[in-house]
Amino acid sequence: MSLMQKLNGKALRMGVPLSVHLDITYRCNERCEHCYLDHEDHGEMTAAEIRSLLRQLADAGVFFLVISGGEPLVRRDCFEIIEYARTLGFNVKLKTNAILIREEEAQRLRALGVEQVQVSVYSHRDEIHDAITKVRGSLKRTLAGIRWMRAAGLKVTLANVLMRSNSGDGDGVRAIAAEVGAFYTLDPTITPMMDGGTSVLQHRISRDELKAVFSDATLVGDAESFCAPPPPIDDEVREGLPCSAGHTACYVSPYGDVYPCVQFPLACGNIRKQGFLDIWRDSPQFAEVRSIRGKDLGTCSSCAHLGTCTRCPGLAYMEGNMRGPSTADCEKSFVRTGIPTAGMLARAKSGQSAHSASHGAASGLVQIQSL
Amino acid sequence: MNDIYIARSGAVASRVLGGEIVIMSATDSTLFSLSEVATIIWQAADGNTPLSEIVRQRICSEFDVAQDAAYRDAQVFVDDLARHGILRVSDEPIDSNEPGIAIPAGAPSMKNP
Numbered sequence: 287m288s289l290m291q292k293l294n295g296k297a298l299r300m301g302v303p304l305s306v307h308l309d310i311t312y313r314c315n316e317r318c319e320h321c322y323l324d325h326e327d328h329g330e331m332t333a334a335e336i337r338s339l340l341r342q343l344a345d346a347g348v349f350f351l352v353i354s355g356g357e358p359l360v361r362r363d364c365f366e367i368i369e370y371a372r373t374l375g376f377n378v379k380l381k382t383n384a385i386l387i388r389e390e391e392a393q394r395l396r397a398l399g400v401e402q403v404q405v406s407v408y409s410h411r412d413e414i415h416d417a418i419t420k421v422r423g424s425l426k427r428t429l430a431g432i433r434w435m436r437a438a439g440l441k442v443t444l445a446n447v448l449m450r451s452n453s454g455d456g457d458g459v460r461a462i463a464a465e466v467g468a469f470y471t472l473d474p475t476i477t478p479m480m481d482g483g484t485s486v487l488q489h490r491i492s493r494d495e496l497k498a499v500f501s502d503a504t505l506v507g508d509a510e511s512f513c514a515p516p517p518p519i520d521d522e523v524r525e526g527l528p529c530s531a532g533h534t535a536c537y538v539s540p541y542g543d544v545y546p547c548v549q550f551p552l553a554c555g556n557i558r559k560q561g562f563l564d565i566w567r568d569s570p571q572f573a574e575v576r577s578i579r580g581k582d583l584g585t586c587s588s589c590a591h592l593g594t595c596t597r598c599p600g601l602a603y604m605e606g607n608m609r610g611p612s613t614a615d616c617e618k619s620f621v622r623t624g625i626p627t628a629g630m631l632a633r634a635k636s637g638q639s640a641h642s643a644s645h646g647a648a649s650g651l652v653q654i655q656s657l
Numbered sequence: 658m659n660d661i662y663i664a665r666s667g668a669v670a671s672r673v674l675g676g677e678i679v680i681m682s683a684t685d686s687t688l689f690s691l692s693e694v695a696t697i698i699w700q701a702a703d704g705n706t707p708l709s710e711i712v713r714q715r716i717c718s719e720f721d722v723a724q725d726a727a728y729r730d731a732q733v734f735v736d737d738l739a740r741h742g743i744l745r746v747s748d749e750p751i752d753s754n755e756p757g758i759a760i761p762a763g764a765p766s767m768k769n770p
Contacts, residue, residue, distance in 0.1 A: 289688050293679060300675055349672040349679060377670030377681045399668040401683040441686065 293349075297534045302347035303566055305535040307548050310336060310367060311356040312540055316383055316419040318406075320449055320489045322479045325356060330540040333363045335558070337370050339538065342562040344374040354381035354548075356540070365394055372398050379404065381445075384431025385424060392434035400440065404471075405432055407444045410458030418451060429462065436466050443469040448499065449476065449489040456499075474499055475614060477549055478604050490614075496621045513622050516594040523593035524581040531599060532575035536566065546575050550600025552608070575599070575608065584609050589628035591619040663711075663735055663744050664704030664751040671699075684742035694720065695734050702744060704751035708735065 287295075297304035311330055312323045331339065343351070351371055358364050359382055371378050379402045380395065387395075395403065405428060409415040415425035435442050444463045446456055456472055463470035476490045491499075499505060506512040527533055532546035532554075539545070542557040544565045554572050555565030566572065578599070581587050584607070586597060596619070601612035611629025619627050626634075665671075668683040678691040678699060691699055694716060701711045712727045720727075738744040745751055 289690055293674070293688070293690070296675055302674065304674075344672075347672060347674055349670065349674070349681075372667075372670075375671045377683075397667075399670070399683045401670065401681065401686060 294530070294534055297347070300347070301567070303343075303534060303536050304348065305350040305352070305530070306343055306348045307352040307354060307535070307537045308336075308339075309354050309356060309538070309540050309548070310358050310364065311361050313360050314355060314357040314383075315360055315385055316357065316421050316424060318408075318419050319451075320418070320447065320476050320486045322477050322486060323356060324479075324481060328541060330361075331542050331558075333366060335542065336367055339542070339557050339562065340367075340371050340374055340376070342557070344376065346563050346566060349375075349377055350379070351376040352379045352381060357383055357385070359386040359391070365391075365398070368395070368398050368400065372400075377401050381405075382431075383419070383424070383428055384435070385421075385427045387431035387434055389434050389437075392431070392438040392440065395435065396438040396440050402441045402443060403435055404443045404445050407432075407446060407459050407462065408449075409452045409455040410462055411455060414452050414455060418449070429466075432466055432468065436468065441469070442466070443471055446470065446472045447476070448472055448474045448491050448495070450491055450495075451489065453491045453495045472499065472505060474618075477601060477614075480551055482604065493617070493621055496618065500618075500622045513624075515623050515625055516591050516619075519590070519592050524579065524587070526580045526593075528578060528580070528583070528597060528599045532572050536572075544569075546572065547600050549598060550575075550603055550608075552600075552603055578609060582609055585628050585632050586611050590625060591623070591627050595619045595627070659748060660707040660709045661732075661735070662704055662706070662747050662750050663698075663702040663708055663739075664747075665699065665702050666743055666745055669743050680743055682741045682743050687741050687743075689738070689741075689743065694730075698731055698734060699738075699744075704745075708732070 294304065311327070312325055313327055314323070314325050317325070353368060353371070358380065361367070368378055368380070378400050380400055381404045384405045407415065407425070407428060408418045409425070412425045416422050432442055432444070444459055446459045448456060460470045474491055474496055476487055478484050479486060500513055501509050503509045531550050535547065537545045537548040537550070538557065544554045544557065544562070545551055546554065552571050552575070554569040557565070580592055583592070586592055586595070589595070595615055597615045598612050599608050601614055602608055602610045605613060611627065613629070616627040616629040620630060669680050670683065671678055671680045678696045680689045680691065680699070681687070697715045697719070698711060701715055708731055709728060712731050713724055716722065716727050716731070717724050735744055735746060739746045
């Protein structure tokens with residue numbers, strides 16, 4: 287067992303939120319076609335409120351802090367927030383489009399001890415990347431920012447969200463990562479808007495394209511093993527937790543709302559009204575999320591994929607039931623192994639296709655409600 | 658004995674979890690979990706107190722061990738953390754205002770739920 291696994295196990299036993307994702311703004315200098323956020327400012331936390339939150343997070347035992355947005359650097363006080371987080375001992379990872387990063391900013395991030403920076407790069411071709419971000423020249427500026435950060439000695443990961451419009455450009459982005467000495471990660475998941483809107487799901491790649499990703503040994507390692515039929519379900523799986531959301535991790539929005547995960551818009555409290563630890567320990571919503579085990583997952587509890595599926599409870603929640611299947615993850619399990627999921631079979635029985643379940647779920651989607 | 662001074666690097670993250678300090682280096686992303694003795698050395702690494710004094714005042718008195726043996730063990734620990742950029746080591750006192758030196762406030766410890 288690795289030290290990280292031991293640390294996670296200890297945090298789980300102690301009820302410590304080891305990792306927090308904090309979006310300090312939803313404002314952004316790009317308008318990516320697949321983005322799930324509303325970029326208007328509806329009352330962001332002030333710097334003083336964020337400092338207070340960070341102190342509470344440190345007291346709660348949070349160690350890993352992801353600072354993101356929107357584009358976090360559009361906040362003029364972004365560096366002050368990072369600096370304050372570092373004085374409190376957090377391991378800070380920054381997610382940015384790097385457009386606002388030049389030599390000075392890169393050097394400052396390095397001096398502040400930011401552990402890692404993740405940058406979204408959609409293509410190696412200007413016309414594709416810029417069409418997705420809807421900002422002309424954005425790829426050039428992003429790559430310049432990445433180069434400044436690498437020159438400063440920062441660890442950088444290029445995050446490549448795969449969509450219909452850039453599905454053929456993964457190798458090109460990987461080549462850029464290799465050239466600049468950055469890590470590369472690929473994500474084929476497009477999530478619904480935070481307000482429940484599903485129009486962005488039209489950008490999801492096709493089944494054939496997903497299959498190609500899952501068969502690529504350079505991405506998944508041993509492709510034969512990765513795509514193998516799932517092993518039999520045992521008690522450990524039935525008693526297992528769906529994921530770390532709400533157990534050792536949570537998300538805080540720019541407005542102080544606390545959720546189990548950035549992809550799980552179940553409002554559990556607001557730090558403008560309650561202390562973070564009060565929300566983390568006592569919120570009925572967190573208690574409900576924490577009560578769920580594999581055996582409680584309704585349709586999924588009888589699915590052959592239960593132990594290996596990447597089922598996201600947040601995506602399931604956005605489809606109307608946090609204990610239900612997530613259509614996108616049913617699709618992934620099926621494409622990966624060729625074995626239909628219990629969720630797919632149930633939908634087929636009710637005459638609903640996976641496509642319509644995913645794209646036509648708007649009426650069943652749960653909107654974010656402010657507390 | 659040539660004494661050394663040690664200071665926590667600014668390029669690390671740290672947190673007390675269940676009485677144990679965890680540290681991650683921003684330089685190479687290595688994660689450490691410190692033992693009780695190592696935690697004492699880490700917390701005392703202010704750049705101004707010689708390692709021999711840390712060992713004598715904080716370890717020998719607490720754990721009833723011989724100074725020479727404790728110092729040798731402490732040196733091994735210090736060398737290991739220094740290799741990962743987690744501790745800075747010098748044969749002279751280290752100015753805590755130098756870039757790369759941690760603000761000596763120490764890591765906040767979590768309140769037990």
